Amino acid sequence: MEVIALSKTIKGVDVLKDINVRLESGNIYGVVGRNGSGKTMFLRALAGLIVPTTGEIHIDDLILHKNMDFPHNMGLLIEKPSFLNYLTGFENLKLLADINKIASVETIKRFMTEYGMDPESPKKVKEYSLGMKQKLGIIQAIMEDPVLLVLDEPTSALDETTINIFRNYLNTHKDNKIIVMTSHNKDDINTICTHVFTMTDGVLQETA
Secondary structure: OEEEEEEEEEOOEEEEEEEEEEOOOOEEEEEEOOOOOOHHHHHHHHOOOOOOOEEEEEEOOEEEOOOEOOOOOEEEEOOOOOOOOOOEHHHHHHHHHHHHOOOOHHHHHHHHHHOOOOOOOOOEHHHOOHHHHHHHHHHHHHOOOOOEEEEEOOOOOOOHHHHHHHHHHHHHHHHHOEEEEEOOOHHHHHHHOOEEEEEEOOEEEEOO
């Protein structure tokens, strides 16, 4: 994936400014910065959720918003995950899995169990804690084994055990993936990211 001269202006404000970066498989890219610096907007751009004002995003030989609306084979967790409150966690994941028919029932159950969730539980999502909803958000992002993984504050509201399970997943599955994540948890950035970028007022610079 290559980001070329990417800028985004919203209501006269430059929220992303002339970003140029090449992202390659096998790496975990961390993006840090203050709230409002443009981190989430950058992730939204990578995911195809916003159209750049200027510049392009190339994925292999295709150009985002010209040859495709969204990156193919992408897992996404942006801000707080939303689900159908009247369904169980498993029912929500199964509904999402039915779209692409990649993740099997067995895969969903395995991930739920690994993340400390009971796939047979009748508990509806409306009764879930923030941590349980975050776990569900992570599972929906990774259950189809995507080659592009875009994660906005993925460890927010998670307990230490779950954070370690998640970090281990990223470390053991990064070889065939491009993983881009933001996090206010310094340990997330310091322990698993192969490259670290700082976002300041819409400007992206590599720091490590």
